[in-house]
Amino acid sequence: MNTVENRYFAVAPEVREALESGVAVVALESTIITHGFPYPANLECAREAERVVREEGAAPATVGVVDGVLTVGLTAEQIERFASAGDIPKASRRDLPLLAARGRDGGTTVAATMVAAARAGIDVFATGGIGGVHRGAERTFDISADLAELARTDVTVVCAGAKSVLDLGLTLEYLETAGVPVVGYGTDEFPAFYTRSSGHRVPARVDTPQEAASAISAKRALGLAGGIVVANPIPEEHAPDEALISVAIESALAQAAREGIEGAAATPFLLERIHAITGGASEVANKQLVYANARLAARIAMALLA
Numbered sequence: 001m002n003t004v005e006n007r008y009f010a011v012a013p014e015v016r017e018a019l020e021s022g023v024a025v026v027a028l029e030s031t032i033i034t035h036g037f038p039y040p041a042n043l044e045c046a047r048e049a050e051r052v053v054r055e056e057g058a059a060p061a062t063v064g065v066v067d068g069v070l071t072v073g074l075t076a077e078q079i080e081r082f083a084s085a086g087d088i089p090k091a092s093r094r095d096l097p098l099l100a101a102r103g104r105d106g107g108t109t110v111a112a113t114m115v116a117a118a119r120a121g122i123d124v125f126a127t128g129g130i131g132g133v134h135r136g137a138e139r140t141f142d143i144s145a146d147l148a149e150l151a152r153t154d155v156t157v158v159c160a161g162a163k164s165v166l167d168l169g170l171t172l173e174y175l176e177t178a179g180v181p182v183v184g185y186g187t188d189e190f191p192a193f194y195t196r197s198s199g200h201r202v203p204a205r206v207d208t209p210q211e212a213a214s215a216i217s218a219k220r221a222l223g224l225a226g227g228i229v230v231a232n233p234i235p236e237e238h239a240p241d242e243a244l245i246s247v248a249i250e251s252a253l254a255q256a257a258r259e260g261i262e263g264a265a266a267t268p269f270l271l272e273r274i275h276a277i278t279g280g281a282s283e284v285a286n287k288q289l290v291y292a293n294a295r296l297a298a299r300i301a302m303a304l305l306a
Helices: 013-021 031-036 041-055 074-083 093-101 110-119 143-152 168-177 211-223 242-259 263-277 281-305
Strands: 009-011 026-027 059-068 069-072 125-126 156-159 182-185 203-208 228-231
Touching: 009 013, 009 059, 009 110, 013 026, 013 059, 026 041, 026 110, 026 281, 031 041, 031 074, 031 263, 041 059, 041 074, 041 281, 059 074, 059 093, 059 110, 069 093, 069 110, 093 110, 093 143, 110 125, 110 143, 110 156, 143 168, 156 281, 168 182, 182 211, 203 211, 211 228, 211 281, 228 281, 242 263, 242 281, 263 281
Parallel strands: 009 069, 026 059, 026 125, 125 156, 156 228, 182 203, 182 228
Antiparallel strands: 059 069
Protein backbone atom coordinates (compact mmCIF):
# COMPACT_ATOMS: atom_id res chain seq x y z
CA MET A 1 0.00 0.00 0.00
CA ASN A 2 1.60 3.25 -1.12
CA THR A 3 -0.95 5.95 -0.40
CA VAL A 4 -1.05 8.89 1.98
CA GLU A 5 -4.21 9.37 4.00
CA ASN A 6 -5.32 12.84 5.07
CA ARG A 7 -8.39 14.70 6.28
CA TYR A 8 -10.14 14.12 2.94
CA PHE A 9 -9.05 10.55 2.15
CA ALA A 10 -9.15 7.46 4.33
CA VAL A 11 -8.73 3.70 3.99
CA ALA A 12 -10.67 1.48 6.39
CA PRO A 13 -8.53 -0.67 8.74
CA GLU A 14 -9.75 -3.95 7.17
CA VAL A 15 -8.84 -2.76 3.69
CA ARG A 16 -5.50 -1.28 4.81
CA GLU A 17 -4.56 -4.55 6.53
CA ALA A 18 -5.49 -6.57 3.43
CA LEU A 19 -3.39 -4.35 1.15
CA GLU A 20 -0.41 -4.40 3.48
CA SER A 21 -0.67 -8.18 3.84
CA GLY A 22 -0.84 -8.85 0.12
CA VAL A 23 -4.47 -9.97 0.15
CA ALA A 24 -6.47 -9.38 -3.03
CA VAL A 25 -8.86 -6.42 -2.73
CA VAL A 26 -11.83 -5.52 -4.93
CA ALA A 27 -13.29 -2.00 -5.00
CA LEU A 28 -17.07 -1.58 -5.14
CA GLU A 29 -18.96 1.64 -5.87
CA SER A 30 -21.66 3.25 -3.75
CA THR A 31 -23.81 4.89 -6.44
CA ILE A 32 -25.37 1.43 -6.79
CA ILE A 33 -26.48 1.88 -3.19
CA THR A 34 -27.63 5.51 -3.39
CA HIS A 35 -29.13 5.50 -6.89
CA GLY A 36 -29.21 1.94 -8.26
CA PHE A 37 -32.08 0.38 -6.32
CA PRO A 38 -34.83 1.40 -3.91
CA TYR A 39 -34.43 0.61 -0.22
CA PRO A 40 -34.03 -2.14 1.02
CA ALA A 41 -33.03 -3.78 -2.29
CA ASN A 42 -29.98 -1.49 -2.41
CA LEU A 43 -28.83 -2.65 1.02
CA GLU A 44 -29.32 -6.29 0.04
CA CYS A 45 -27.28 -5.78 -3.14
CA ALA A 46 -24.41 -4.03 -1.34
CA ARG A 47 -24.16 -6.70 1.35
CA GLU A 48 -24.35 -9.57 -1.13
CA ALA A 49 -21.68 -8.07 -3.42
CA GLU A 50 -19.31 -7.83 -0.45
CA ARG A 51 -20.16 -11.39 0.60
CA VAL A 52 -19.42 -12.73 -2.88
CA VAL A 53 -16.01 -11.02 -2.92
CA ARG A 54 -15.15 -12.52 0.49
CA GLU A 55 -16.36 -15.96 -0.63
CA GLU A 56 -13.75 -15.88 -3.40
CA GLY A 57 -10.94 -15.12 -0.92
CA ALA A 58 -10.60 -11.37 -1.55
CA ALA A 59 -11.44 -8.36 0.60
CA PRO A 60 -14.23 -5.97 -0.49
CA ALA A 61 -13.71 -2.21 -0.36
CA THR A 62 -16.95 -0.30 -0.91
CA VAL A 63 -16.09 3.33 -1.68
CA GLY A 64 -18.07 6.43 -0.74
CA VAL A 65 -17.71 10.00 0.46
CA VAL A 66 -18.54 10.09 4.19
CA ASP A 67 -18.85 13.51 5.80
CA GLY A 68 -16.46 14.89 3.18
CA VAL A 69 -13.94 12.05 3.43
CA LEU A 70 -13.37 9.89 0.34
CA THR A 71 -13.46 6.56 2.13
CA VAL A 72 -12.20 3.22 0.82
CA GLY A 73 -14.03 0.53 2.76
CA LEU A 74 -17.40 1.64 4.12
CA THR A 75 -18.47 0.02 7.39
CA ALA A 76 -21.70 -1.98 7.63
CA GLU A 77 -23.26 0.97 9.45
CA GLN A 78 -22.18 3.43 6.75
CA ILE A 79 -23.55 1.19 3.99
CA GLU A 80 -26.90 1.05 5.79
CA ARG A 81 -26.85 4.83 6.16
CA PHE A 82 -26.19 5.28 2.45
CA ALA A 83 -28.95 2.81 1.60
CA SER A 84 -31.65 4.38 3.76
CA ALA A 85 -30.84 8.12 3.50
CA GLY A 86 -32.59 8.73 0.18
CA ASP A 87 -30.94 12.08 -0.50
CA ILE A 88 -27.22 11.37 -0.91
CA PRO A 89 -25.97 12.91 -4.18
CA LYS A 90 -23.95 11.21 -6.89
CA ALA A 91 -20.23 11.91 -6.64
CA SER A 92 -18.13 11.84 -9.80
CA ARG A 93 -14.54 13.12 -10.05
CA ARG A 94 -15.67 16.74 -10.44
CA ASP A 95 -17.79 16.57 -7.27
CA LEU A 96 -15.15 15.25 -4.88
CA PRO A 97 -13.48 18.58 -3.96
CA LEU A 98 -16.78 20.33 -3.17
CA LEU A 99 -18.16 17.43 -1.16
CA ALA A 100 -14.89 17.29 0.78
CA ALA A 101 -14.83 21.02 1.44
CA ARG A 102 -18.46 21.01 2.60
CA GLY A 103 -18.24 17.83 4.67
CA ARG A 104 -21.00 16.15 2.67
CA ASP A 105 -21.77 12.52 1.81
CA GLY A 106 -21.61 11.22 -1.76
CA GLY A 107 -22.31 7.97 -3.57
CA THR A 108 -19.28 7.41 -5.79
CA THR A 109 -19.74 6.74 -9.49
CA VAL A 110 -17.44 4.55 -11.57
CA ALA A 111 -15.13 7.52 -12.18
CA ALA A 112 -14.87 8.57 -8.53
CA THR A 113 -14.50 4.98 -7.34
CA MET A 114 -11.61 4.52 -9.78
CA VAL A 115 -9.94 7.64 -8.37
CA ALA A 116 -10.19 6.26 -4.83
CA ALA A 117 -9.16 2.73 -5.78
CA ALA A 118 -6.06 3.92 -7.61
CA ARG A 119 -5.02 6.12 -4.72
CA ALA A 120 -5.43 3.22 -2.29
CA GLY A 121 -3.49 0.84 -4.54
CA ILE A 122 -6.46 -1.37 -5.50
CA ASP A 123 -6.13 -2.88 -8.96
CA VAL A 124 -9.62 -4.24 -9.68
CA PHE A 125 -13.08 -2.73 -9.37
CA ALA A 126 -16.47 -4.40 -9.90
CA THR A 127 -19.59 -2.52 -10.89
CA GLY A 128 -22.85 -3.12 -12.75
CA GLY A 129 -22.29 -1.20 -15.97
CA ILE A 130 -20.06 1.69 -16.91
CA GLY A 131 -21.39 5.02 -18.14
CA GLY A 132 -20.83 5.93 -21.75
CA VAL A 133 -21.92 8.05 -24.68
CA HIS A 134 -25.58 8.96 -24.33
CA ARG A 135 -27.96 8.65 -27.25
CA GLY A 136 -28.16 12.03 -28.95
CA ALA A 137 -24.70 13.02 -27.74
CA GLU A 138 -24.06 14.69 -31.11
CA ARG A 139 -26.57 17.29 -29.88
CA THR A 140 -26.07 17.28 -26.11
CA PHE A 141 -22.38 16.29 -25.80
CA ASP A 142 -23.55 14.09 -22.92
CA ILE A 143 -20.66 11.67 -22.37
CA SER A 144 -20.04 10.02 -19.02
CA ALA A 145 -16.94 11.00 -17.05
CA ASP A 146 -16.39 7.25 -16.59
CA LEU A 147 -14.88 7.06 -20.08
CA ALA A 148 -12.34 9.84 -19.46
CA GLU A 149 -11.42 8.20 -16.16
CA LEU A 150 -10.82 4.88 -17.88
CA ALA A 151 -8.40 6.65 -20.22
CA ARG A 152 -6.21 7.98 -17.40
CA THR A 153 -6.64 5.87 -14.24
CA ASP A 154 -4.96 2.48 -13.89
CA VAL A 155 -7.80 0.38 -12.52
CA THR A 156 -9.41 -2.60 -14.21
CA VAL A 157 -13.21 -2.34 -14.28
CA VAL A 158 -15.27 -5.52 -14.43
CA CYS A 159 -18.77 -4.71 -15.70
CA ALA A 160 -21.67 -6.05 -17.76
CA GLY A 161 -20.75 -3.65 -20.54
CA ALA A 162 -22.24 -0.15 -20.60
CA LYS A 163 -25.77 0.61 -19.50
CA SER A 164 -28.12 -0.38 -22.32
CA VAL A 165 -29.88 3.01 -22.39
CA LEU A 166 -26.66 4.43 -23.91
CA ASP A 167 -25.26 4.44 -27.45
CA LEU A 168 -23.12 1.35 -27.15
CA GLY A 169 -21.49 1.69 -30.57
CA LEU A 170 -20.29 5.23 -29.88
CA THR A 171 -19.20 4.21 -26.39
CA LEU A 172 -16.91 1.57 -27.89
CA GLU A 173 -15.63 4.09 -30.44
CA TYR A 174 -14.79 6.55 -27.66
CA LEU A 175 -12.92 3.88 -25.69
CA GLU A 176 -10.95 2.91 -28.79
CA THR A 177 -9.95 6.53 -29.43
CA ALA A 178 -8.94 6.90 -25.77
CA GLY A 179 -6.75 3.79 -25.98
CA VAL A 180 -8.74 1.79 -23.41
CA PRO A 181 -8.55 -1.99 -23.93
CA VAL A 182 -11.98 -3.64 -23.91
CA VAL A 183 -12.08 -7.41 -23.55
CA GLY A 184 -15.09 -9.69 -23.49
CA TYR A 185 -15.04 -12.33 -20.78
CA GLY A 186 -16.07 -15.56 -22.46
CA THR A 187 -17.71 -13.61 -25.28
CA ASP A 188 -16.88 -12.02 -28.62
CA GLU A 189 -19.71 -9.50 -28.26
CA PHE A 190 -20.00 -6.47 -26.03
CA PRO A 191 -22.76 -7.18 -23.50
CA ALA A 192 -25.64 -4.71 -23.16
CA PHE A 193 -26.02 -4.68 -19.37
CA TYR A 194 -29.38 -6.45 -18.93
CA THR A 195 -28.79 -8.64 -21.97
CA ARG A 196 -25.84 -10.69 -23.17
CA SER A 197 -25.69 -9.30 -26.70
CA SER A 198 -25.56 -5.85 -28.28
CA GLY A 199 -24.63 -6.48 -31.90
CA HIS A 200 -21.18 -4.93 -31.29
CA ARG A 201 -18.06 -7.07 -31.26
CA VAL A 202 -15.33 -6.61 -28.66
CA PRO A 203 -11.74 -6.08 -29.87
CA ALA A 204 -10.46 -9.01 -27.80
CA ARG A 205 -11.63 -11.90 -25.67
CA VAL A 206 -10.36 -13.65 -22.53
CA ASP A 207 -11.76 -16.85 -21.11
CA THR A 208 -10.13 -17.15 -17.69
CA PRO A 209 -9.25 -14.80 -14.81
CA GLN A 210 -5.61 -15.67 -15.46
CA GLU A 211 -5.83 -14.40 -19.05
CA ALA A 212 -7.36 -11.16 -17.82
CA ALA A 213 -4.64 -10.79 -15.19
CA SER A 214 -1.94 -11.37 -17.82
CA ALA A 215 -3.36 -8.56 -19.97
CA ILE A 216 -3.39 -6.21 -16.96
CA SER A 217 0.20 -7.09 -16.10
CA ALA A 218 1.35 -6.65 -19.71
CA LYS A 219 -0.28 -3.21 -19.95
CA ARG A 220 1.55 -2.07 -16.84
CA ALA A 221 4.86 -3.49 -18.02
CA LEU A 222 4.45 -1.42 -21.18
CA GLY A 223 3.93 1.71 -19.09
CA LEU A 224 0.50 2.42 -20.59
CA ALA A 225 -1.77 4.69 -18.57
CA GLY A 226 -5.45 4.02 -18.04
CA GLY A 227 -7.65 1.11 -17.18
CA ILE A 228 -9.02 -1.99 -18.84
CA VAL A 229 -12.69 -2.84 -19.30
CA VAL A 230 -13.52 -6.50 -18.71
CA ALA A 231 -17.02 -6.92 -20.13
CA ASN A 232 -18.73 -9.83 -18.40
CA PRO A 233 -22.18 -10.79 -19.77
CA ILE A 234 -25.00 -11.31 -17.30
CA PRO A 235 -25.31 -15.05 -16.52
CA GLU A 236 -27.61 -16.62 -19.09
CA GLU A 237 -30.01 -17.98 -16.50
CA HIS A 238 -30.61 -14.46 -15.15
CA ALA A 239 -30.87 -12.57 -18.45
CA PRO A 240 -34.37 -11.15 -19.01
CA ASP A 241 -36.22 -11.38 -22.30
CA GLU A 242 -34.45 -9.14 -24.83
CA ALA A 243 -37.69 -8.02 -26.48
CA LEU A 244 -39.15 -6.97 -23.12
CA ILE A 245 -36.02 -4.98 -22.27
CA SER A 246 -35.92 -3.35 -25.70
CA VAL A 247 -39.53 -2.16 -25.41
CA ALA A 248 -38.92 -0.90 -21.87
CA ILE A 249 -35.82 1.05 -22.91
CA GLU A 250 -37.52 2.72 -25.85
CA SER A 251 -40.52 3.64 -23.73
CA ALA A 252 -38.33 5.06 -20.94
CA LEU A 253 -36.23 7.06 -23.41
CA ALA A 254 -39.36 8.53 -24.99
CA GLN A 255 -40.70 9.57 -21.60
CA ALA A 256 -37.36 11.14 -20.62
CA ALA A 257 -37.38 13.13 -23.87
CA ARG A 258 -40.94 14.33 -23.27
CA GLU A 259 -40.10 15.45 -19.75
CA GLY A 260 -36.76 17.02 -20.69
CA ILE A 261 -34.75 14.78 -18.35
CA GLU A 262 -31.06 14.92 -19.28
CA GLY A 263 -27.59 14.91 -17.75
CA ALA A 264 -26.93 13.28 -14.38
CA ALA A 265 -30.65 12.76 -13.76
CA ALA A 266 -31.17 10.73 -16.92
CA THR A 267 -29.72 7.34 -15.99
CA PRO A 268 -31.44 6.97 -12.59
CA PHE A 269 -34.74 8.03 -14.18
CA LEU A 270 -34.39 5.58 -17.05
CA LEU A 271 -33.45 2.67 -14.79
CA GLU A 272 -36.43 3.38 -12.52
CA ARG A 273 -38.80 3.50 -15.49
CA ILE A 274 -37.40 0.27 -16.96
CA HIS A 275 -37.87 -1.38 -13.57
CA ALA A 276 -41.51 -0.28 -13.50
CA ILE A 277 -42.23 -1.31 -17.10
CA THR A 278 -40.66 -4.77 -16.69
CA GLY A 279 -42.49 -5.43 -13.44
CA GLY A 280 -39.23 -5.69 -11.51
CA ALA A 281 -37.50 -8.12 -13.88
CA SER A 282 -34.78 -5.56 -14.64
CA GLU A 283 -34.02 -5.15 -10.92
CA VAL A 284 -33.52 -8.89 -10.48
CA ALA A 285 -31.22 -8.95 -13.51
CA ASN A 286 -29.31 -5.90 -12.26
CA LYS A 287 -28.57 -7.56 -8.92
CA GLN A 288 -27.43 -10.79 -10.53
CA LEU A 289 -25.04 -9.09 -12.94
CA VAL A 290 -23.52 -7.11 -10.05
CA TYR A 291 -22.89 -10.34 -8.13
CA ALA A 292 -21.40 -12.04 -11.20
CA ASN A 293 -19.07 -9.09 -11.76
CA ALA A 294 -18.02 -9.05 -8.09
CA ARG A 295 -17.17 -12.74 -8.30
CA LEU A 296 -15.14 -12.37 -11.50
CA ALA A 297 -13.35 -9.27 -10.18
CA ALA A 298 -12.31 -11.18 -7.06
CA ARG A 299 -10.96 -14.03 -9.19
CA ILE A 300 -8.99 -11.63 -11.39
CA ALA A 301 -7.61 -9.86 -8.31
CA MET A 302 -6.52 -13.23 -6.91
CA ALA A 303 -4.90 -14.17 -10.23
CA LEU A 304 -2.91 -10.90 -10.24
CA LEU A 305 -1.27 -11.99 -6.98
CA ALA A 306 -0.48 -15.53 -8.14
